[in-house]
Amino acid sequence: MVDTHLTSLPEEIINILESVKDPEVPVLSVLDLGVIRDVKIDGKNIAIKLTPTYSGCPAMDTIAMDLKLSFAAKEYLASVELVLAPAWTTDWISEKGRQALIEYGITPPMGEAADKSALIHGEKIIPCPRCTSTNTKMISQFGSTACKALFQCNDCLEPFDYFKCLK
Amino acid sequence: MDNSLYQYLLILGDNSMILGHRLSELCGHGPTLETDIALTNISLDLFGQVRSYFQYAAKIADSEQTEDSIAFLRTERKYRNVLLVEQENVDFAHVIVRQFLFDGFHKLLLEQLMQSKDETISAIAHKSIKESKYHYRFSGDWLKRLGDGTEVSHKKAQDALNKLYPFTNEFFLESDIEKEMSAKGIGPNLNILKETYYSNIHQIIAEANLTLPIEKQRVAKGKLGYHTENLGYILAELQYMQRTYPNMQW
Numbered sequence: 001m002v003d004t005h006l007t008s009l010p011e012e013i014i015n016i017l018e019s020v021k022d023p024e025v026p027v028l029s030v031l032d033l034g035v036i037r038d039v040k041i042d043g044k045n046i047a048i049k050l051t052p053t054y055s056g057c058p059a060m061d062t063i064a065m066d067l068k069l070s071f072a073a074k075e076y077l078a079s080v081e082l083v084l085a086p087a088w089t090t091d092w093i094s095e096k097g098r099q100a101l102i103e104y105g106i107t108p109p110m111g112e113a114a115d116k117s118a119l120i121h122g123e124k125i126i127p128c129p130r131c132t133s134t135n136t137k138m139i140s141q142f143g144s145t146a147c148k149a150l151f152q153c154n155d156c157l158e159p160f161d162y163f164k165c166l167k
Numbered sequence: 168m169d170n171s172l173y174q175y176l177l178i179l180g181d182n183s184m185i186l187g188h189r190l191s192e193l194c195g196h197g198p199t200l201e202t203d204i205a206l207t208n209i210s211l212d213l214f215g216q217v218r219s220y221f222q223y224a225a226k227i228a229d230s231e232q233t234e235d236s237i238a239f240l241r242t243e244r245k246y247r248n249v250l251l252v253e254q255e256n257v258d259f260a261h262v263i264v265r266q267f268l269f270d271g272f273h274k275l276l277l278e279q280l281m282q283s284k285d286e287t288i289s290a291i292a293h294k295s296i297k298e299s300k301y302h303y304r305f306s307g308d309w310l311k312r313l314g315d316g317t318e319v320s321h322k323k324a325q326d327a328l329n330k331l332y333p334f335t336n337e338f339f340l341e342s343d344i345e346k347e348m349s350a351k352g353i354g355p356n357l358n359i360l361k362e363t364y365y366s367n368i369h370q371i372i373a374e375a376n377l378t379l380p381i382e383k384q385r386v387a388k389g390k391l392g393y394h395t396e397n398l399g400y401i402l403a404e405l406q407y408m409q410r411t412y413p414n415m416q417w
Contacts, residue, residue, distance in 0.1 A: 055294055056215025084219060085290035087297065120304065140201035141305055146208040146298075150201065166297050 006031070009039055013046070016074055020066045023059050024145050027100040030063060034092025037083055046071055046078040051088045053166070054146045090166045101163060102129045106148065109165040119149060119164070126162050128153035136160075168229040172285070174247065174344045175354060176227075177237070178390055179280075179288075180220030181248035184238060185398070186269060187213035188405055189256060198259050205305055206262065212298040219291045235416075239409040243399055244392040251334035253389070253397045260323035263309045264331050270303035271368045272338045272360070279355030288353060307371050314375030321376065328372070329380040336384030338364070342391060 009017075017036060022028045030036050030050075038049035048067060052060045064080040071078035090109040093101075098108040107129045109115075117123040119141055127134050133155040143150040148161040190210035197203025221234035228237075252269060256262050277299055280292035313324040339361045341349070348354030372379065408415055 052215070052294075054212060054215060054298060055219060055291075056211035056213070058211070084294050085286070087290070087294040120308075140205060141301065141308075142201070142205035142208040144204070146211055164301070 006036065006039060010041070012074070013039065013041065016070050016076075017067075020063065020070050023062045023066075025101070025104065025106065027104045028093075028097050030067070032094045032097030032100060034094065034097075035063070035088060044076050046076050048078055048080045049083045050080050051083050051086075053088050056146065088166070090163065093163075105129050105160055107151070107160060107162045109163045112165050112167050115165045118162075124154075126151055128156060128158065129160050130158050131156040138162075168227055171344055171347050172353070173224055173227060175348045176220050176224040176288075177245075178247040178342070178344060180217045180224070180237075181246050182252050182269070182273075183213040183220070184217040185246070185248040185401060186252035186265075187211075187217060188401055189252065189254075189265075190262075192256060193262065202259070202309075206266075209266070209302050209305070212295075212302070216291065216295045216298075219294070223287050223291070235409075239406050243394055243402060246394065246398060246402075247390050247392065248394075248398075249334065249337045250387045250389040250395055251331060251337065253395060253401060254331060254334070255397060257327070258323060260313055260320070261327040261331070263306055263313060264324060264327035266302065267306035267310045267371070268331055268335050268368065270299060270306050271371075272335070272364055274299050274303050275360045275364055275367075276355065279360065283354065284352040310371060310377075311375040314372075314377040324375065325377055328377055329382070332380050333382050333385040334387055335364075335368075337387035337389060340387070340390070345390070 014031070017031050017039070018029045020030045022030065022033050025033075033053070035051050035053060036048060037051050038047075040047040050060070050064060050067070060082070064082075067080055068078045093108065101108045107126055110118075110126065114125055118126045119138060122138065124134050124136055126136050126138075128136055128151075131153060133153055135154040136151050137154060138149060139152050139159065140150040142148075143161050147164060147166070149164050150159065151162050152159045187210045190206050190213070193203065194207045194210075195203065197206055217238065218234055221237045224237055225232045225234050251265060254261070254265055274296065277292045277296040280288055281296060283289040283292065310324065313320040315321070316324075339357045341357050345354055345357060349356045369379070
C-alpha cells in the first residue's frame with residue numbers, strides 16, 4: 001500500500017483527476033476545487049476521499065460517479081468515500097482554479113471580511129469578471145447554485161456570479 | 168445500538184428535513200425569481216444536513232436501516248421535529264418569519280454541537296454552521312424589509328410573528344433524550360442557549376419595527392412525537408412514492 005500525498009501522485013493519476021470536472025462549473029477540475037482530500041493507490045485499486053462543498057451539493061453524487069468511470073476507463077478500480085471533516089473551505093480552490101473561474105465569468109471568493117462588506121452592507125468591492133470594474137451591485141445572496149451570489153456590473157451592465165467565501 | 172444517540176440524531180435531522188420539505192414546496196412559487204432560488208437553495212442545504220445525520224443514524228442502527236428508510240418509512244408519531252418547522256407556508260411573510268425563528272436557534276445549536284464529544288456530530292455541525300449563517304442573514308434581512316416596509320408587508324409580518332413566535336418555546340423544552348445527550352457532552356444544555364436566542368432575535372425584531380406578541384409560548388411536544396395536523400399532510404406527500412412503489416430507488 002502506497003500512501004501518497006496529492007502533490008506526489010503519479011502523473012497518470014493526476015491526469016485522470018484533472019479530467020474530472022465539477023458538473024456545475026465545468027472549467028474546475030476536482031483538484032482545482034479542492035474536494036479530493038486523499039488518494040491511496042494499491043496496484044489497480046484507487047481509494048479516494050472526497051469532501052462535499054455544501055452539504056446538499058447535488059454535484060457530489062455526479063462527481064463520485066465521474067471519478068469511478070474515469071478511472072475505470074484507464075482500467076483502475078476506484079472507490080470513493082465521502083468525508084465531512086475537516087469541512088471544505090473556499091480557500092482550498094487552487095490558484096489555477098481561481099483563474100479558470102474568472103475566465104469562465106465567475107468572480108472567485110474574496111474572503112470573509114469582503115463578503116460581509118459586499119453581501120450585507122452593499123459595498124462596491126466585488127470586481128466584474130468581464131470588465132474588472134468594482135462598480136457592481138448584489139442582486140441576490142443566493143445565485144444559480146447555493147455556493148454563488150448573483151451580482152450585476154453597473155458599468156458593462158452584465159450580470160455575473162460571485163463564488164461566496166465559505167470558511 | 169445506542170438508542171438514545173439514534174433518537175437524538177432524529178431530533179436533529181427531522182427539523183432540517185421537515186423545514187427543508189416546506190421550503191421545497193415553494194420551488195417555482197417564490198414571490199420573485201431571486202427569493203425562489205434562495206429558499207430552494209436553503210432547502211437543499213437543509214436536506215444535505217439531513218443526509219449526513221441519517222447516514223450516521225443508519226450506520227449505528229442494528230436493523231437494516233438506510234438514510235432513505237429513516238426519512239421515508241416512519242409514521243407520524245416517530246418524527247421528532249419541533250412544531251414550528253411543520254407550520255404552513257401561508258404567505259411569504261410566514262415563510263420568512265418561520266425561517267428567521269428557526270435559523271436563529273439553528274445557528275446557536277450548531278455552534279454548540281461543534282464542541283460535541285461525538286466526532287461525527289461535531290463534523291456535521293462544522294459543515295452546517297457555515298450554511299446556516301447565510302440562512303440567518305437572509306431571513307433576518309427579509310424580516311427587516313417586510314416589517315419596516317409597507318403597511319401591508321408590516322401587517323403580514325406582524326401576523327406571522329404573532330402566530331409563530333409562541334412555537335419558539337419548544338426549542339428549549341428539553342426532552343429526556345436531550346437531557347441525556349447534554350449530560351454525556353454530546354449535545355448542549357439548551358437552557359444556556361435560551362437567553363442568547365431571545366436577546367438576538369428580539370434585537371432584529373425591534374429593528375424590523377415589529378412588536379412581540381402577547382402570547383409568548385404554547386404547549387408543543389413535537390420532539391416527543393405529538394404533532395399538529397400539518398405533519399400528516401406533509402408526510403402524505405413526502406412518502407407518496409415509497410408508499411406507492413415500496414423500496415423504489417432513483
